[in-house]
Amino acid sequence: MATPIVKLNSGYDMPLVGFGLWKVNKDTCANQVYEAIKAGYRCFDGACDYGNEVEAGQGVARAIKEGIVKREDLFLVSKLWNTFHDGDRVEPICRKQLADWGTDYFDLYLIHFPVALKYVDPSTVYPPGWNAGSPEPEFSNATIRETWNAMESLVDKSLARSIGISNFSIQLIMDLLRYARITPATLQIEHHPYLTQHTLIKYVQKQGIIVTAYSSFGPLTYLELNHKSAKETPLLFDNPTIKSISERASKTPAQVLLRWATQRGIAVIPKSNNPGRMAQNLDVTGWDLxxxxIEAISSLDSNLRFNDPLSVNTPAPPFEMRSF
Ligand SMILES: NC(=O)c1ccc[n+]([C@@H]2O[C@H](COP(=O)([O-])OP(=O)(O)OC[C@H]3O[C@@H](n4cnc5c(N)ncnc54)[C@H](OP(=O)(O)O)[C@@H]3O)[C@@H](O)[C@H]2O)c1
Known part of the structure; x- marks a missing residue:
């Protein structure tokens, strides 16, 4: 099944539905990417931090080798990890990630978090994560401006066709737009009915920046990590509003949640290890709520954020990422 595309401000087309690679195990990743391509996925959302870029690239290579797709049919997304924000570290790590994927360019390369951590040599620990073996994260003095300028150079050198940001607040985006030579093509954020981020989304869409939603099913994905806040929150799939809309539309609750985003022009990147659910998640356009x-689902907003890594993984003070 082909998925609709959305035009980015860089002039390139991005599929509205992609496949997320976070928590896809190394040993199954190549096959999952290959199967996802066979199922019709053309966009893959990867990152240094997911630790599976080599394997994802193997899946892509197999699909290309078998003639299922050409490289230009695919939209490969990766992300700059926090330990590589210093201006002179951006291009080398991007080149390493490109080599891992076995490709010459990323369709989209994002700053993963607006948090600069001290450089960690990839030959020592990779991916470095938040702590890289230290008890607490160590920060770098790199400004977002320095990092963004280096991201822009990746476009100049054709290493990335489009560049973007993730987990940025309105204020950071406002500031970035004051000096950016290249406007971010996309903003990737946590977005589900418990965290609608209405003001942030309205603001960035007005700037011509496409929003991509992650963790579209809310707490579900964080249960895999045993997060306390996820365990204490009712599952969106069990919510009476979502259930009744799902029955009315003859779609699964997961599809309703994804359609709630795509119908408003928000891209989605669900991850599934299950072939049936993988196919189901692709069928989230071409029918309407x-x-x-849409309004009833949006009214479930409770400003509940599940992905707040520094407050969960480390003894460092909580990292506040709310939009205002
Ligand atoms: N930029 C960032 O900071 C950031 C943060 C988080 C995520 N992301 C990106 O966003 C992607 C998606 O987010 P996510 O991985 O957090 O979670 P998600 O896609 O919202 O949810 C994944 C969970 O939902 C289940 N699931 C998937 N499809 C389903 C369906 N149709 N019915 C029922 N259950 C279903 C999966 O289980 P099964 O696998 O068993 O189906 C898994 O437990 C990530 O893979 C990553 O690429 C980015």
């Missing part, structure tokens, strides 16, 4: 249903 009623306006009143």
């Amino acid at each position: 009623h306006d009143s249903e």
Whole structure:
């Protein structure tokens, strides 16, 4: 099944539905990417931090070798990890990630978090994560401006066709737009009915920046990590509003949640290890929710954020990423 595309401000087309690679195990990743391509996925959302870029690239290589797709049919996304924010570290790590994927360019390369950590040599620990073996994260003095200028150079050198940001607040984006030579093509954020981020989304869409939603099913993905806040929150799939819309539309609750985003022009990148659910998640365009249903789902907003890594993984003070 082909997925609709959205035009980025860089002039390139991005599929509205992609496949997320976070928590896809190394040993199954190549096969999952290959199967996802066979199922119709053309966009893959990877990152240094996911630790599976080599394997994802193997899946892509197999699909290309078998003639299922050409490289230009695919939209490969990767992300700059926090330990590589210093201006002179951006290009070398991007080149390493490109080599891992076995490709000459990323379709989209994002700053993963607006948090600069001290450089960690990839030959020592890779991916370095938040702590790289230290008890607490160690920060770098790199400014976002320095990092963004280096990201822009990746476009100049054709290493990335489009560049973007992730987990940025309105204020950081406002500031970045004051000096950016290249406007971010996309903003990737946590977005589900418990965290609608209405003001942030309205602001960035007005700037011509496409929003990509991650963790579209809310707490579900964080249960895999045993996060306390996820365990204490009712699953969105069990919510009566979502259930009744799912029955009315004859779609699964997961599809309703994804359609709630795509119908408003927000890209989604669900991850599934299950072939049936993988196929299901691709069928989230081409049918519509009623306006009143979109509103009813949006009204579930509770400003509940599940992905707040520094507050969960480390003894460092909580890292506040709210939009305002
Ligand atoms: N930029 C960032 O900081 C950031 C942060 C988080 C995520 N992301 C990106 O966003 C992607 C997606 O987010 P996510 O991985 O957090 O979670 P997600 O896609 O919202 O949810 C994944 C969870 O939902 C289950 N699932 C998937 N499809 C389903 C369906 N149709 N019905 C029922 N259950 C279903 C999966 O289980 P099964 O696998 O068993 O199906 C898994 O437990 C990531 O893979 C990553 O690429 C980015």
